[in-house]
Amino acid sequence: MLNFSFANPTKIHFGEQQIAKIKNEIPADANVLVTYGGGSIKSNGVYDQVVEALNEHTWFEFAGIEPNPSYQTCMKAVSVVKEKHIDFILAVGGGSVIDGSKFIAAAANYDGEPWDILAKGGIIKSAIALGAVLTLPATGSESNGNSVVSNLESHDKLPFASPLVLPKFAVLDPVVTYSLPERQVANGIVDAFVHAMEQYLTYDVGAKLQDRFAEGILMTLIEEGPKAFSDPDNYQVRANVMWSATMALNGLIGAGVPQDWATHMLGHEMTAVYGLDHAQTLAIVLPRMMAEQKETKRGKILQYADRVLGLDISDEEQAIDQAIAKTEAFFHSVNMPTRLSDYGLGAEVADKIVTQLERHGMTALGEREQVTLDKSRAILLASV
Amino acid sequence: MLNFSFANPTKIHFGEQQIAKIKNEIPADANVLVTYGGGSIKSNGVYDQVVEALNEHTWFEFAGIEPNPSYQTCMKAVSVVKEKHIDFILAVGGGSVIDGSKFIAAAANYDGEPWDILAKGGIIKSAIALGAVLTLPATGSESNGNSVVSNLESHDKLPFASPLVLPKFAVLDPVVTYSLPERQVANGIVDAFVHAMEQYLTYDVGAKLQDRFAEGILMTLIEEGPKAFSDPDNYQVRANVMWSATMALNGLIGAGVPQDWATHMLGHEMTAVYGLDHAQTLAIVLPRMMAEQKETKRGKILQYADRVLGLDISDEEQAIDQAIAKTEAFFHSVNMPTRLSDYGLGAEVADKIVTQLERHGMTALGEREQVTLDKSRAILLASV
Numbered sequence: 183m184l185n186f187s188f189a190n191p192t193k194i195h196f197g198e199q200q201i202a203k204i205k206n207e208i209p210a211d212a213n214v215l216v217t218y219g220g221g222s223i224k225s226n227g228v229y230d231q232v233v234e235a236l237n238e239h240t241w242f243e244f245a246g247i248e249p250n251p252s253y254q255t256c257m258k259a260v261s262v263v264k265e266k267h268i269d270f271i272l273a274v275g276g277g278s279v280i281d282g283s284k285f286i287a288a289a290a291n292y293d294g295e296p297w298d299i300l301a302k303g304g305i306i307k308s309a310i311a312l313g314a315v316l317t318l319p320a321t322g323s324e325s326n327g328n329s330v331v332s333n334l335e336s337h338d339k340l341p342f343a344s345p346l347v348l349p350k351f352a353v354l355d356p357v358v359t360y361s362l363p364e365r366q367v368a369n370g371i372v373d374a375f376v377h378a379m380e381q382y383l384t385y386d387v388g389a390k391l392q393d394r395f396a397e398g399i400l401m402t403l404i405e406e407g408p409k410a411f412s413d414p415d416n417y418q419v420r421a422n423v424m425w426s427a428t429m430a431l432n433g434l435i436g437a438g439v440p441q442d443w444a445t446h447m448l449g450h451e452m453t454a455v456y457g458l459d460h461a462q463t464l465a466i467v468l469p470r471m472m473a474e475q476k477e478t479k480r481g482k483i484l485q486y487a488d489r490v491l492g493l494d495i496s497d498e499e500q501a502i503d504q505a506i507a508k509t510e511a512f513f514h515s516v517n518m519p520t521r522l523s524d525y526g527l528g529a530e531v532a533d534k535i536v537t538q539l540e541r542h543g544m545t546a547l548g549e550r551e552q553v554t555l556d557k558s559r560a561i562l563l564a565s566v
Numbered sequence: 567m568l569n570f571s572f573a574n575p576t577k578i579h580f581g582e583q584q585i586a587k588i589k590n591e592i593p594a595d596a597n598v599l600v601t602y603g604g605g606s607i608k609s610n611g612v613y614d615q616v617v618e619a620l621n622e623h624t625w626f627e628f629a630g631i632e633p634n635p636s637y638q639t640c641m642k643a644v645s646v647v648k649e650k651h652i653d654f655i656l657a658v659g660g661g662s663v664i665d666g667s668k669f670i671a672a673a674a675n676y677d678g679e680p681w682d683i684l685a686k687g688g689i690i691k692s693a694i695a696l697g698a699v700l701t702l703p704a705t706g707s708e709s710n711g712n713s714v715v716s717n718l719e720s721h722d723k724l725p726f727a728s729p730l731v732l733p734k735f736a737v738l739d740p741v742v743t744y745s746l747p748e749r750q751v752a753n754g755i756v757d758a759f760v761h762a763m764e765q766y767l768t769y770d771v772g773a774k775l776q777d778r779f780a781e782g783i784l785m786t787l788i789e790e791g792p793k794a795f796s797d798p799d800n801y802q803v804r805a806n807v808m809w810s811a812t813m814a815l816n817g818l819i820g821a822g823v824p825q826d827w828a829t830h831m832l833g834h835e836m837t838a839v840y841g842l843d844h845a846q847t848l849a850i851v852l853p854r855m856m857a858e859q860k861e862t863k864r865g866k867i868l869q870y871a872d873r874v875l876g877l878d879i880s881d882e883e884q885a886i887d888q889a890i891a892k893t894e895a896f897f898h899s900v901n902m903p904t905r906l907s908d909y910g911l912g913a914e915v916a917d918k919i920v921t922q923l924e925r926h927g928m929t930a931l932g933e934r935e936q937v938t939l940d941k942s943r944a945i946l947l948a949s950v
Contacts, residue, residue: 183580183581183802183805183806183809184581185580185581185582185584186578186580186581187577187578187579187580187587188577188578188580189575189576189577189578190574190575191573191574191575192573193571193572193573194570194571194572194573194821195571196567196569196570196571196572196821196822197567197568197569197570197822198569200569203571388802388805388806389805389806390786390789390790390802390806391782391783391786391806391809391810391813392809394778394779394781394782394783394785394786395778395779395782397778397782398775398778398779398781398782399775399778401778402774402775402778405774406774418567418772418774421567421772421773421822422567422772422773422774422775425567425775425776425822426775429775434818437578437580438580438581438805438809
C-alpha cells in the first residue's frame with residue numbers, strides 16, 4: 183500500500199425525499215445561485231423540490247450549463263455571481279452541471295484570467311461555497327474536488343482539482359433518476375465503471391482492501407447496471423447504481439494505490455474533437471487499452487477476471503482475452519457501443535487525437551507512463 | 567437500501583513517517599494536550615516522533631488513560647484542560663486513549679455534571695478540538711464520533727456519540743504496530759471483524775455495495791490477520807489490518823443498512839463486570855449470537871458463508887453451522903479464545919450479565935430487537 187492522505191468531508195443525504203434537507207445545509211442568510219442544465223429538472227419535479235426547500239432563502243438561478251460544460255457558459259454565470267453577490271452555489275444536475283459550477287465557484291474568486299485555472303494550473307486560493315443535488319449518477323463530482331471544463335473556441339477539454347470546490351453537501355435521491363433518458367443512464371454506468379477501473383486495474387501494491395472495495399463497485403455495476411434498463415423504476419437498482427457511482431470517484435478506492443487515467447485522457451480528446459459523450463469514448467478506448475497494456479497489467483487483469491467476472495484463470499492468456507471481451511460485453515449490456523465505427527468514425531481519428539495528446543503534453547500516459555503516443559495511436563486504430 | 571446521511575470529515579494521513587504531519591494539522595497557536603496511556607509510546611518511538619512534530623507548539627501531556635478508559639481518570643484530565651487553557655487534544659494511542667480523549671474533549675466544555683453525557687444522554691454543544699495518532703488498529707475511534715467510557719465505582723460501561731468529538735485528523739502509521747503485544751493485536755483484529763459483522767450480518771435491504779464493502783473488510787481481516795502473528799514486521803499485512811479496522815467503523819459500511827450491536831451490548835457488560843478485554847467478550851458472544859439468531863439472520867449468514875468464507879451453501883443448515891464454526895476458527899487463528907471457560911468463568915455469568923442488561927434497559931437487542939433477556943441468558947449459557 184502506498185502512503186496517502188485522504189479526507190472526504192462532503193455530507194451525503196441519500197434516499198427518497200432528501201432534497202428537502204438542503205434547507206438546513208445552506209446558511210439562512212446566503213445569497214444562493216441555483217445552477218442547472220437544459221431544464222429536465224423542470225419536468226421531473228426536481229426543480230419544484232428545490233424551490234420548495236429554498237422557500238426561506240434568497241436565491242437566483244442560472245440555467246443552460248451544457249454537457250461538457252463550456253468555459254464560455256461558465257463565465258456568464260461568473261458575471262451573475264458577481265452581480266448578485268452570490269455566496270452559495272447550489273448545482274442541480276449531473277456531473278456537467280456540478281463540474282461547471284465548481285469552475286464558476288473558483289473563477290468568481292480568481293485573481294487573474296480564470297482560463298488559467300485550466301490551462302496553466304492557476305492556484306485556487308478561495309471559492310464560493312458549493313452544494314449539489316445530483317440527478318445523474320456518473321462522475322462522482324458531487325463529492326470530489328475534480329472538474330473538467332471545455333473551451334468551445336480552442337477545442338480544449340481540461341481538468342482542474344481543488345479541495346476548495348468540494349461540495350459541502352450532496353443530495354442523492356435515486357427516484358429522480360427514474361426519468362433519465364437511456365443514453366444518460368448508460369453514460370453514467372459506464373463512466374462509474376471506468377472510474378473504478380482506472381484506480382484498480384494497474385499493478386499490485388498490496389492494498390487488499392482498496393482492491394476489494396473497487397471490486398465491489400465493479401460487481402455491483404455489472405449486476406445492477408442492466409436492470410436500470412429492464413426495470414427502470416426499481417428503487418434498489420437505481421440506489422445501488424447511484425451509490426456505486428459516488429463511491430467510484432470520491433477518493434476512497436484511489437487512496438494508497440497507483441492510478442491509470444490513460445483511457446480518460448484519450449477520451450477527453452475524443453470528446454473535444456468529435457463531440458462524443460464522455461462515457462462513449464471510455465467504452466471505445468478501455469477494451470483496447472486493456473489489450474495494449476495486458477503485460478504491464480497482467481496480474482490485475484487476472485485478479486479482475488477471477489474475482490469480478492468469476493472466470494477460470496488457469497489458462498492466463500485465455501482468461502485475459504475473456505476478461506477484455508466480457509468488459510466490452512458489459513458495456514453492450516447497458517446499451518453502450520464500443521467502436522469508433524458505431525459513430526461513423528474511422529482510422530482518421532488516430533492521427534487527429536495523437537496530435538491533440540501531443541499538444542497537451544500527454545506523451546506518456548498511465549500508471550507506469552508507458553502509453554506513448556505510438557501506443558495511443560495503436561489503441562485508436564484498434565478501436566475502429 | 568435505507569435512507570441515510572453520511573459524512574466523515576476526518577483527514578487520514580496513512581503510512582510510514584506520517585506522524586510528522588501533525589505539525590501542520592494543529593493550529594500553530596493552540597495549547598495542546600497530548601493524551602496517552604501506559605507509556606508504550608515511549609518505548610516504541612511514537613512519543614519521540616510526536617515531540618519532534620510538536621517542537622514549535624505549546625503542549626502539555628496527560629498520561630495514564632487506561633484500557634476501558636475510566637470516567638475517574640478522564641475527569642483528572644479535564645482539570646488539566648481547564649487549568650492549562652487547552653484548546654487542542656492530541657490523543658496518542660489506541661481506541662481507549664482516543665475514546666477517553668473524546669470524553670475529556672466533551673466534558674471540558676459541558677455545562678453540568680459530565681457523567682450525565684454517558685448516563686443520561688446529556689447533549690454535547692461543544693467540545694475541544696481533537697486529533698489522533700493511532701497505535702492500535704481496532705476500534706475505528708480515530709475517525710468516528712463514538713466513545714465508550716467506564717465508571718470504576720458503579721461498574722457501568724456506557725457509550726456516547728457526537729460529531730463534535732470526531733477527530734479532525736488521524737495519523738495511521740502501520741510501522742508503529744509492529745511492537746504491539748500479541749494480545750492487543752488479537753484484540754484489534756477481532757474488534758474490527760465484529761464491527762463489520764454488526765453492520766453486515768442483519769437482513770437484506772438491497773444495499774449491495776455496502777454488503778460488498780463489509781465483505782471486503784471481513785475477507786481482508788481473515789486473510790491478513792493471522793499473518794500479523796506469523797510475520798509481524800510485514801508492512802503490507804499491518805497496513806491492511808490497520809486500514810480495515812478504520813473502515814470497519816467510520817460510518818461507511820453502516821450507512822443505509824440495519825445494524826445489530828447485540829454482541830457489543832453483551833460484551834460491554836462482561837467487560838464492566840469481569841474485566842475481560844472488549845474483544846475477548848466479542849469473540850465469546852458472536853458465535854453463540856449467530857447460532858441463536860440464525861433464523862432471523864439466515865439470508866445474510868448464507869451470503870457470508872458463500873462470499874466471505876467460500877463455503878458450499880447448497881445444504882443451508884450445514885452451511886450455517888460451518889459458517890459459525892469457521893468464524894470461531896478465525897478467532898482462534900488470531901490467538902483469541904472464544905469460551906467463558908477459557909477465562910475461568912462459568913454459568914454464573916449468565917444471570918449476572920442479564921441483571922446488568924436489565925438495569926441498563928437492554929431488554930430487546932439487535933436489528934429486530936429480538937434478543938430478549940431470555941435469549942441473552944441462553945447465549946451466555948451456551949458460551950461457557
